Amino acid sequence: MTEPKRVTAAVLIIGNEILSGRTQDTNLAHLARTLNGWGIQVREARVVPDLEAEIVEAVNTLRARHDYLFTTGGIGPTHDDITAGCIASAFGVELVLDERIAAVVRSRPSPPEVMAARLRMAQVPRGAGLIDNPQGPPGFCIGNVYVMAGIPRIMQQMLASLEGRLERGVVLRSRSITAYVSEGQIAQGLGAIQQRHPQLDVGSYPFHRDGRYGTTLVLRGSDEAALDTAAAEVQALVRTLGVEPEDIVAG
Amino acid sequence: MTEPKRVTAAVLIIGNEILSGRTQDTNLAHLARTLNGWGIQVREARVVPDLEAEIVEAVNTLRARHDYLFTTGGIGPTHDDITAGCIASAFGVELVLDERIAAVVRSRPSPPEVMAARLRMAQVPRGAGLIDNPQGPPGFCIGNVYVMAGIPRIMQQMLASLEGRLERGVVLRSRSITAYVSEGQIAQGLGAIQQRHPQLDVGSYPFHRDGRYGTTLVLRGSDEAALDTAAAEVQALVRTLGVEPEDIVAG
Numbered sequence: 001m002t003e004p005k006r007v008t009a010a011v012l013i014i015g016n017e018i019l020s021g022r023t024q025d026t027n028l029a030h031l032a033r034t035l036n037g038w039g040i041q042v043r044e045a046r047v048v049p050d051l052e053a054e055i056v057e058a059v060n061t062l063r064a065r066h067d068y069l070f071t072t073g074g075i076g077p078t079h080d081d082i083t084a085g086c087i088a089s090a091f092g093v094e095l096v097l098d099e100r101i102a103a104v105v106r107s108r109p110s111p112p113e114v115m116a117a118r119l120r121m122a123q124v125p126r127g128a129g130l131i132d133n134p135q136g137p138p139g140f141c142i143g144n145v146y147v148m149a150g151i152p153r154i155m156q157q158m159l160a161s162l163e164g165r166l167e168r169g170v171v172l173r174s175r176s177i178t179a180y181v182s183e184g185q186i187a188q189g190l191g192a193i194q195q196r197h198p199q200l201d202v203g204s205y206p207f208h209r210d211g212r213y214g215t216t217l218v219l220r221g222s223d224e225a226a227l228d229t230a231a232a233e234v235q236a237l238v239r240t241l242g243v244e245p246e247d248i249v250a251g
Numbered sequence: 252m253t254e255p256k257r258v259t260a261a262v263l264i265i266g267n268e269i270l271s272g273r274t275q276d277t278n279l280a281h282l283a284r285t286l287n288g289w290g291i292q293v294r295e296a297r298v299v300p301d302l303e304a305e306i307v308e309a310v311n312t313l314r315a316r317h318d319y320l321f322t323t324g325g326i327g328p329t330h331d332d333i334t335a336g337c338i339a340s341a342f343g344v345e346l347v348l349d350e351r352i353a354a355v356v357r358s359r360p361s362p363p364e365v366m367a368a369r370l371r372m373a374q375v376p377r378g379a380g381l382i383d384n385p386q387g388p389p390g391f392c393i394g395n396v397y398v399m400a401g402i403p404r405i406m407q408q409m410l411a412s413l414e415g416r417l418e419r420g421v422v423l424r425s426r427s428i429t430a431y432v433s434e435g436q437i438a439q440g441l442g443a444i445q446q447r448h449p450q451l452d453v454g455s456y457p458f459h460r461d462g463r464y465g466t467t468l469v470l471r472g473s474d475e476a477a478l479d480t481a482a483a484e485v486q487a488l489v490r491t492l493g494v495e496p497e498d499i500v501a502g
Contacts, residue, residue: 016454019293020423021283022469023456025276028298032272042270044305045298047279050454054295077435078455079442110435117438151457172271184328184361187368191330203267203301204329205274206402218273 007169009035010062011045014055014073014083015150018047027072027155034159039168040068050074055086063090063145067167070159073150075139077117083147084140088125091142098124101137132161170222175231179238179245180214182206189237190217197230199223258420260286261313262296265306265324265334266401269298278323278406285410290419291319301325306337314341314396318418321410324401326390328368334398335391339376342393349375352388383412421473426482430489430496431465433457440488441468448481450474 011031017023025047032042043066048054055074063069074083088095101122110118121137131139131146139148139158148158179186183206194202200221207214219230231248238245262282268274276298283293294317299305306325314320325334339346352373361369372388382390382399390399390409399409430437434457445453451472458465468485470478482499489496 016452016471017456017469018279019283019296020287020425020471021280021293022425024280028269029272029275032270036271042272043300045270047296049294076455076457078438079445080454113439114433114435118435120438153459174271174273182365184365184369187329187371188364194330201267203331204327205268206327208404218268220267220271 005169007040007167008043008066009040009068010066011042012058012071013047016049019049026152031070036172039171050080052086056090059090069145071147072155075149077120084123091125093126095123096126098122104137131158133158172220174251175219175227176216176249177234177245178216179243180212181241181243183215185241193230193233197226200230256420258291258418259294259317260291260319261317262293263309263322264298267300270300277403282321287423290422301331303337307341310341320396322398323406326400328371335374342376344377346374347377349373355388382409384409423471425502426470426478427467427500428485428496429467430494431463432492432494434466436492444481444484448477451477451481
């Protein structure tokens with residue numbers, strides 16, 4: 001049996017507002033969940049400020065390491081929107097006016113100096129393809145890099161438009177078992193389950209809810225039979241402590 | 252006049268659950284806001300999976316680049332909690348049992364195999380100092396690296412215990428002006444304000460609220476007089492469009 005193909009991605013979040021704590025990023029979690037559903041695993045993420053040298057370095061490192069790189073932020077019309085120029089620098093190509101995006105921008109009338117600013121959004125690296133945006137100017141892609149807006153609603157619509165355009169690998173499935181036990185109580189048994197199923201990723205996430213401490217055990221992998229076997233083993237482990245686990249949640 | 256001293260930090264978020272989208276990270280934003288209040292600027296962040304090679308590489312890169320590195324996640328008692336060992340590897344030192352942490356762990360009685368698992372939390376790199384945790388086993392620090400829990404409530408308490416223990420630099424202040432104008436309308440004028448005040452960081456954040464489009468303009472920097480001047484310029488810019496901006500919010 002051949003190893004199921006893994007397709008991996010990195011996420012690069014661009015913007016001072018994330019690093020100042022002004023804005024709570026939610027794009028990473030949305031990208032991770034959506035891409036995993038398409039068989040693309042997010043393996044690392046970075047957050048960088050609106051500084052060319054840092055963006056270019058991160059883009060070149062991450063696009064070399066992964067099948068895909070998805071960026072969010074910095075593609076609006078203001079002076080601090082420098083992502084397109086940075087991507088062009090990273091690829092060593094010019095920034096050019098894309099007439100397809102320019103047509104979208106020009107379809108909304110503006111005074112000349114406002115139009116000049118808005119046309120910054122039509123500047124993309126030479127050779128870039130487009131990412132549809134039902135609400136306004138498209139994002140773009142070049143090589144294996146997909147460049148999207150930072151505003152979550154727009155980013156989500158751009159991402160949705162990519163469905164079916166990206167290479168798909170194995171989809172990771174999960175089984176989650178929640179039980180009111182402490183991590184310490186199940187640590188040894190859980191380690192043994194991880195050892196018996198090296199093809200799965202066995203994670204343990206403690207929580208405090210309604211005044212009680214509990215742990216959610218999460219099994220992730222592509223082998224559904226192994227997931228079911230390991231989930232049953234986790235349930236049995238919890239029961240050895242005299243605790244009845246909640247039902248297995250499959251994802 | 253001497254340049255105000257900048258103290259910078261990176262944040263490293265460790266955990267598969269963040270990269271799978273299962274868990275929404277909130278630690279970065281909390282760290283960024285708290286540290287900035289102490290005069291420490293978060294300049295970059297990374298999210299890595301529970302894999303030793305990736306954690307070690309990120310730790311060594313980030314601790315060399317910044318005055319401080321703060322990590323979250325991976326310091327519990329289960330097999331997937333590998334942060335302490337990775338930090339030891341990054342520093343080229345052994346992992347040793349810290350008797351101070353062990354005493355905290357032993358203060359809560361457990362069966363022997365559970366205690367053995369819980370004592371994993373007392374394994375720290377040789378020479379590490381401690382980070383107080385009122386709820387349980389302490390975190391630790393070594394060199395300029397501060398290693399904290401991933402659970403937000405515990406991380407926040409550990410971070411709070413560091414107040415006064417870290418070097419402080421200049422604190423960045425902000426002025427925010429919200430107005431129901433589009434980014435395109437103010438882009439040109441805003442770029443001119445950024446050029447007139449190169450010591451400030453001028454950011455523009457569009458939003459959609461109650462059916463209306465608007466933009467929040469955020470000025471950040473350490474020079475209060477320049478912030479006030481630039482904020483007045485932003486208000487005047489918005490008024491040239493016939494729009495009355497909301498009051499300036501100082502932060």
